[in-house]
Amino acid sequence: MITxxxxxxxxxxxxxxxxxxxxVEPGRVTGFLGPNGAGKSTTMRMILGLDRPTGGTVTxxxxxxxRLGAPLHEVGALLDAQAMHxxxxxxxxxxxxxxxxxxxxxxxxxxxxxxxxxxxxKKPAKGFSMGMGQRLGxxxxxxxxxxxxxxxxxxxxxxxxxxxxIRTLMRSLAAEGRxxxxxxxxxxxxxxxxxxxIVIGRGRILADTSVREFIETNATSHxxxxxxxxxxxxxxxxxxxxxxxxxxxxxxxxxxxxxxSIGDVAAAAGVxxxxxxxxxxxxxxxxxxxxxxxxEYHAGGLHEHEAEDEAVGGPPPxxxxxxxxxxxxxxGSPPDEGPSGPPASGPTGMWEGGRS
Amino acid sequence: xxxxxxxxxxxxxxTRGRPATFADAVASEWIKILTxxxxxxxxxxxxVVTIGLSGLLALVFVSAYDNLTPHDKLQFDPTAYGLVGxxxxxxxxxxxxVLVITGEYATGMIRTSLTAVPRRxxxxxxxxxxxGVVVLIVGEIVSFAAYFLSxxxxxxxxxxxxxGAHGVLRAVIGGGLFLTLIALFALAFGALLRHTAGAVTTVxxxxxxxxxxxxxxxxTFGETVRKLMPSAAGGAVMGTxxxxxxxxxxxxxxxxxxxxxxxxxxxxxxxxxxxx
Numbered sequence: 001m002i003t004x005x006x007x008x009x010x011x012x013x014x015x016x017x018x019x020x021x022x023x024v025e026p027g028r029v030t031g032f033l034g035p036n037g038a039g040k041s042t043t044m045r046m047i048l049g050l051d052r053p054t055g056g057t058v059t060x061x062x063x064x065x066x067r068l069g070a071p072l073h074e075v076g077a078l079l080d081a082q083a084m085h086x087x088x089x090x091x092x093x094x095x096x097x098x099x100x101x102x103x104x105x106x107x108x109x110x111x112x113x114x115x116x117x118x119x120x121x122k123k124p125a126k127g128f129s130m131g132m133g134q135r136l137g138x139x140x141x142x143x144x145x146x147x148x149x150x151x152x153x154x155x156x157x158x159x160x161x162x163x164x165x166i167r168t169l170m171r172s173l174a175a176e177g178r179x180x181x182x183x184x185x186x187x188x189x190x191x192x193x194x195x196x197x198i199v200i201g202r203g204r205i206l207a208d209t210s211v212r213e214f215i216e217t218n219a220t221s222h223x224x225x226x227x228x229x230x231x232x233x234x235x236x237x238x239x240x241x242x243x244x245x246x247x248x249x250x251x252x253x254x255x256x257x258x259x260x261s262i263g264d265v266a267a268a269a270g271v272x273x274x275x276x277x278x279x280x281x282x283x284x285x286x287x288x289x290x291x292x293x294x295x296e297y298h299a300g301g302l303h304e305h306e307a308e309d310e311a312v313g314g315p316p317p318x319x320x321x322x323x324x325x326x327x328x329x330x331x332g333s334p335p336d337e338g339p340s341g342p343p344a345s346g347p348t349g350m351w352e353g354g355r356s
Numbered sequence: 357x358x359x360x361x362x363x364x365x366x367x368x369x370x371t372r373g374r375p376a377t378f379a380d381a382v383a384s385e386w387i388k389i390l391t392x393x394x395x396x397x398x399x400x401x402x403x404v405v406t407i408g409l410s411g412l413l414a415l416v417f418v419s420a421y422d423n424l425t426p427h428d429k430l431q432f433d434p435t436a437y438g439l440v441g442x443x444x445x446x447x448x449x450x451x452x453x454v455l456v457i458t459g460e461y462a463t464g465m466i467r468t469s470l471t472a473v474p475r476r477x478x479x480x481x482x483x484x485x486x487x488g489v490v491v492l493i494v495g496e497i498v499s500f501a502a503y504f505l506s507x508x509x510x511x512x513x514x515x516x517x518x519x520g521a522h523g524v525l526r527a528v529i530g531g532g533l534f535l536t537l538i539a540l541f542a543l544a545f546g547a548l549l550r551h552t553a554g555a556v557t558t559v560x561x562x563x564x565x566x567x568x569x570x571x572x573x574x575x576t577f578g579e580t581v582r583k584l585m586p587s588a589a590g591g592a593v594m595g596t597x598x599x600x601x602x603x604x605x606x607x608x609x610x611x612x613x614x615x616x617x618x619x620x621x622x623x624x625x626x627x628x629x630x631x632x
Contacts, residue, residue: 026369049474050467051631066474069375077471083464085392092391100384100472101376140468145371177369 001026001179002047002148006056009042009203016042018203019056024181026147029174031194031211032183033287039203040183041079044152048077060148072101076141077150081133081157086126090117090136093125098143111139130157138166148179155189167193191283199290206290211283218290219281223259225252226275233271240265251275381473381482389456389486398452399494402535403501406445410502413440414509421513433597434517435527438506439499442531443591446538449491450559453542456487458552467632476628484543484620491539492532499531523596523605530593530609537590537609537616538563544619547627563587583608586615 002024009017017039024030034040045051047058049065060068060075068074084093094108112118115135120128125136134157141149151170155163170193174180184190190197190211197214199207207214227233230252238244242262243255254262259276266273279285389395417437421429460466473479503524507516519525545555567585570578582588583603592599592608602608 045467045631048471050470052629066476068474070373071376071474072472073371073373075471079467079471080464083466083468085388085459085463085465087392087394088388089391092387096384096387096391097468097472099387100380100469102374102380144373147368147370 001062002058002060002150002181003062004043004047004056004058007043007046007053007058008055009039009046009051010054015203017046017053020200020203020205021056022198022205022208024148024179024198025196026179027174027177028195029170029180029182029193030196030198031190032181032198032200033185033187033190033194034183034200034206035185038185038200040185040200041152043200044077044079044150044181044183047150048075048079050079070101070144072097072103072144072146074144074146075148075150076144076146077152078134078137078141078154079150079152081130081137084125084133084136084140087124089122090125090128090139091121093136094139094143097140101144103143107143107145111142114142115139131159131162134158134162134166138169146178149173149181151180151182153184154182155184155186163189187282187284187287199287201290215281215283215286218286219283220255221278221280222253222255223257223262224275224277224279225254225262225273226250227252227266227271227273229271232269233266236265236269236271237262253279376473378478378482381478382485384473385479385482385486389490392459394455394459395452395490398448398455399490402445402448402452403494403498405448406441406498407502407505408441409444410438410441411505411509414438414506418509418512418515421515431597432515433595434507434510434515435503435521435524436595436597438503438510439527439531439594441502442499442535442594443587445498446535446563446587447560449495449535449539450542450563451556452491453487453539454546454552454555454559456483456543457546458550458555461550462552470632477624480547480624480627484540487539487543488536492536495535495539496529496532498535499528502531503528517596521596526605527594527596530605533609534590534593534612537612541586541612541616541619544616544623547623548619584611586612589615 002022004023005021007017007020008015020039020043032040032043042051043058046053047060047065057064059065065071065075088096090112091108094111095105097103098105098108109118109121112121115138117132117135117139120132125133128136134154138151138154141151149170151166154166154170158166167189170180170182174195182190182193194211197207197209197211198205199214207218209217224247225233225237230246230250234244234246234252237252237254237257240257240261242257245253245255247253259278263273263276414437424432457466460469469479470476473482503519507518510516517524519528542555542559545558546552549555549558563586567582567587570582570585572578573581579601582601583592588601589603589608590612592602593605595602595605598604603611
């Protein structure tokens with residue numbers, strides 16, 4: 001169990017983690033979800049005592065990490081796979097870690113086997129691919145057979161087979177009753193792996209809830225509408241008190257309406273439709289809505305989505321935004337969830353209903 | 357996967373280990389220092405440079421001996437001269453001292469190390485101890501080898517001095533101690549600067565450049581400052597003739613040990629305070 005209370009970390013002027021409190025429970029995979037730069041790694045580093053909190057406390061099994069008698073038996077952590085001396089062989093790397101906590105050497109062979117690195121155990125780690133480095137880091141985390149496991153962006157650099165492997169591993173570790181805390185900015189990954197979510201944005205906890213509940217609370221199903229005559233259709237739909245948002249790819253998201261009624265409105269106005277499809281909520285969707293105004297870098301939008309209390313008050317445009325070419329996706333590809341790029345902000349424009 | 361290895365699963369999953377000790381940290385650092393190639397190469401360089409230069413300069417001295425003034429002949433300290441290679445070989449031992457810690461910062465290994473041994477004072481002390489022991493062993497071998505080789509060469513002109521002569525054994529053992537302190541001195545800078553090139557440059561500057569600067573200081577003030585330079589103070593232990601340019605052997609080595617201790621303490625305080 002990991003317990004953070006009022007955990008805060010400032011680097012000079014910048015607050016990386018801002019008064020964060022949460023508990024990571026055993027027996028399930030807890031996803032730590034947030035865009036790059038949200039404070040995930042800093043929080044994990046504070047859990048391990050690598051960074052000193054500016055304020056607040058964080059404990060593992062009720063104790064500050066630095067006071068654990070046999071830390072590797074309590075917590076196994078993969079922070080970044082490159083955190084090893086490249087000149088040392090995988091075997092020797094694990095051997096010096098094991099020795100520092102009085103773990104017998106045969107356990108080194110065991111974890112090397114477990115992560116599938118036995119054949120390269122005597123090779124220097126610098127020759128390893130990123131995926132192999134990741135596996136070696138995981139082997140280090142498993143060395144002490146700990147009750148708490150922490151993985152920071154574990155699927156980075158893994159091939160599809162490796163991703164499935166680590167997903168299965170995390171789930172089985174949790175099923176054994178261990179505490180599994182895994183950070184990621186990949187929502188699809190979290191949707192598949194996590195039972196519980198702690199969502200962080202700009203150093204603050206935005207949600208601490210089960211995955212299912214998170215989706216239900218933060219995402220509602222909507223209807224995606226494509227039409228060559230969006231400029232006409234948008235205001236028409238908005239007038240029906242449905243919430244209408246412009247997707248970055250040029251389609252509309254209509255909330256609170258079923259496809260049939262939208263089709264009727266379009267037909268009555270003589271507007272051609274190219275797509276009319278109901279979209280079920282996803283974790284992505286929920287995340288985007290929740291962090292719409294908490295991501296550090298916006299993809300650049302017409303109107304910032306107001307997700308939280310901060311009503312930034314961008315002028316709600318009740319006419320169609322001029323700089324968005326209606327009737328077709330803009331030349332740039334729709335923002336995709338990539339491993340490194342800044343996460344796309346949510347909807348980039350919206351019409352509010354009831355403005356006629 | 358590991359459920360079978362967790363007999364106390366009823367209470368909590370996983371294995372409960374006994375509390376780790378300082379001895380565990382030392383054993384771990386021992387594996388670390390022996391499993392990187394830089395250790396082997398720096399020690400080999402230190403060995404070759406120290407013994408090689410001591411022998412070479414002894415040969416040069418012997419061949420020029422007949423042309424020396426009677427005063428110079430009288431001043432000759434065969435032991436100190438025989439160990440002169442240490443003044444150059446110390447660079448390699450200094451580099452090893454720096455690398456022991458900056459190598460971990462450069463690779464990110466330090467974060468893994470601190471996760472395994474979160475008690476930072478323990479990790480730091482274990483590192484210093486292991487480095488000290490390794491360099492002490494190799495340093496004494498190097499010092500004795502340089503001494504014996506040079507005395508063999510000096511024997512040509514009957515200039516050699518045996519280990520039983522006044523101060524000789526102390527000087528030769530002192531050579532190994534000096535190298536050990538050099539490595540620890542360098543470790544402190546490695547930990548302070550956390551950057552290999554910066555720390556090596558600083559250590560070389562303090563050992564070689566600072567004395568040059570001090571050589572321009574005038575009068576007795578300059579004389580005093582020169583005696584207090586780290587390399588001059590530490591090197592005093594290798595002399596067997598009283599010299600007005602040097603502190604007495606143990607005072608000198610003691611002063612260098614004091615510098616090193618202060619630097620290590622400052623480095624440790626920062627090591628405990630800073631984010632890794």
